[in-house]
Amino acid sequence: MKDKFKKVISVLTDKYKRTIFMSKLGFYNHISDEKFVKMQFKNVFGYEPDLENPVTYDEKLQWLKLYNHRAEYINMVDKYEVKHYVASIIGEEHIIPTLGVWDSFDEIDFNILPDKFVLKCTHDSGGVVICKDKSQFNISAARKKISASLAKNYYIQNREWPYKHVKRRVIAEKYMVDESGYELKDYKFFCFNGEVKALFTASGRENQETGVKYDFYDSDFKHLPINTDENSYKPLKCPDSFEQMKYYAGLLSRNIPHVRVDFYDINGKLYFGELTFFHLSGFERFDPPYWNKVFGDWIELPEVI
DSSP states (O other): OHHHHHHHHHHHHOHHHHHHHHHHTTTTTTSOHHHHHHHHHHHHHSSOOOSSSOOSHHHHHHHHHHHOOOTHHHHHHSTTHHHHHHHHHHOGGGSOOEEEEESSGGGOOGGGSOSSEEEEESSSSSOEEEESOGGGOOHHHHHHHHHHHHHOOHHHHHTOGGGGSOOOOEEEEEOOOOTTSSOOOEEEEEEETTEEEEEEEEEOTTOTTTOOEEEEEETTSOBOOOOOTTOOSSOOOOOTTHHHHHHHHHHHTTTOSOEEEEEEEETTEEEEEEEESSGGGGOOOOSSTHHHHHHHHTOOOOOOO
């Protein structure tokens, strides 16, 4: 109860969170994407984005949300459909196996699933349930979380337009862990027209005490002096498959102004994670702010589509 109270207070006192909460309730459905993006950006940074002459990384991501609507992006953010696209470019062996796909939670046949598996929704972020022991699996709790995620209109939260058209489904994937034996570290490559410029790592997901740690690195895996609220205590070891990851990230991002390509390294072998067109929805609070301009300079905006 105490944690729920803290969460409510956080939503009520944070303009950004409050706007997302109200969006989910439909309060802003009548507002155009451009007006909503400007409002949400001001909630985060205190000023409206310059969409006529965007300069920073966060401003340019808002511009891309509004004016770069390539139809192929829809399947590229669909967590099920993207696997076919990626496999056609880098090979099926780098795709985490899909165990099943369904339109609703109640369609899932748990009898066909192994003892360990992962459930996730195809159209959102955070709709994930991990099962490490099917005999102890709380189906009721899983149903509640997955069903809530399936009901969520992810597009409406921050107007990331491709999600408006993704079919809402639930998929089961093979449970995977890296050399630690208990987690997967994310290696998230910032790509600009096929060129990797930097990456962002997420580690320590299983550590209940310290939580997830996030760090930025350059394209040679040298730690960058960009502060986050949760920097690691020490830089990560460069994964064995780093150069291959970087090469494949370049292939998957060809002719795209900007996309983040995520991979996992599992005992030296790489696996594809996802494609993200709007890192943190264009609300990355770079510290120091200098890096917002650096990342922004790497984006060459295309013609309006």
